[in-house]
Amino acid sequence: MLFQYFILFCFCSTFAVEQILASSACESIHFVSRKEWGALPSNLTEMKLPVHHVFIHHTAEEECFNMSDCKRLVKEMQVFHNVTRHFGDIGYNFIIGGDGNVYVGRGWDKNGRHTSGMNERSVAFSLMGNFMKHLPGEKMLNATKNLIACAFEKKIVADDFQVHGHRDQVCTDCPGDLFYNLIRKWDRYVAGPLPTYTCPYP
């Protein structure tokens, strides 16, 4: 019981990465592999690890609350990023569904197409939905925090890593007004504009 209270405590809005680590963040995540969601093949470049930044995004699209809907949206997003925008694959490293599952995008060690000026120096996690006027659900928030802690556990991010919203680097609404106000309270959050800030958004 005490252990359960400890986990709940870790999921508060000002969570500490080190506290979540005590319960093995990576093991608590349910990843949906590229094969499972039906990804098209991609040809991506290796990213030099560890990186020092985590960027949080929203997809600014439809939300989903079960695996079959989320898989469909992730597949549609890959086609949009690949064919329409010529990104070579879905832009983000991981995508988080309203079902609390984490859908593998480019994975941990590939350069992304998500945050202009920082694609080779960061990992990006994108929450499915538009969070300008409402917050992501608790399952998504917990999965996001566990994913950040997992990146630390796997040494994908350096000891001194920072967490930002997309808008801290680029002039964009992403990750939505309400969600952005929340992540500003998270552990490791560093506000923008970052020294590499770029505007207008291409």
Ligand SMILES: [Zn+2]
């Ligand atoms: Zn974004």
